[in-house]
Amino acid sequence: MSESPGLRARKKERTRDAIGDAAVALFLERGFDRVSVNDIAAAAEISKPTLFRYFPTKEDLVLHRFADHQGEAARVVRDRGPDTEPVAALRRHFRAGLDRYDPVTGLNDHPEVVAFHRLVFATPSLAGRLTRYRLDDEEALADALGEGVRARLLAAQVLAVQRVLARFNWQRIADGRTALDVHPEAVAEAEEAFDRLR
Structure with a gap:
């Protein structure tokens, strides 16, 4: 059988x-x-x-955890409601990730998650491979946003904002703060960053 x-x-x-x-x-x-x-x-x-x-x-053995989020921004844009602007949908999604303490937002203080991020950021071949993932995400998001240079620029800006916010969150936690302690700052910074994107 x-x-x-x-x-x-x-x-x-x-x-x-x-x-x-x-x-x-x-x-x-x-x-x-x-x-x-x-x-x-x-x-x-x-x-x-x-x-x-x-x-x-060998790099994929580590970065497969990021693959779960591959194309996520593009999916958020494609699945948004007809009355929701793309940046508003992405903003809401990132904020929800902060509230869930999703590791991809950098706002997670589980020791294994902190060690995992340190491994990725401190290993040049992993950081380089992660850049490839990010470029693929940028292309997928640009396609979901539309055609032309405006869609490409917006995709690059949104993903850069998310990357910078996540890295700042992770760095504060790597420096010894808790995710709960960092959360209010992370939310305020995300709100300001997405306001500027609008």
Whole structure:
């Protein structure tokens, strides 16, 4: 009896998560450059070719967590109500992320999240790969906003604002403050930044 497509997809997703979790645990423990692909495959109890079927590059083993948010801004714009301006929808979405203490906003003080961000920002190859993700997001958002240079400029500005706000939030938490303590400042700064975008 063969597996249903839904069951296969769930098993594949669980395997992907297990590989990614094993990799991130090793990277946080030893540092990105001190962990080999062989180390990760051994920790996840899979072969190296299997690992590469799930993650094409070593960097993807870390940044797959950002992939959950890939194209998110474009989805927010496409899914907004007919009476909602794109920037207003993006603003509301970012504010909701702050209120949820979503790690992507930088406003999350769970030790593993702080260590994960430190790993990404302190490793040049990861920071470079993250830039590629961001450029893809910018292109997707520009397409959702319309055509021409105006859509491209707005997409770049919105994503730059979100990136800067998230980095500031993370830095304050990395310096020892709590997410709860930083939250009011983060909200005020987001409101000011999105006011300027309008």
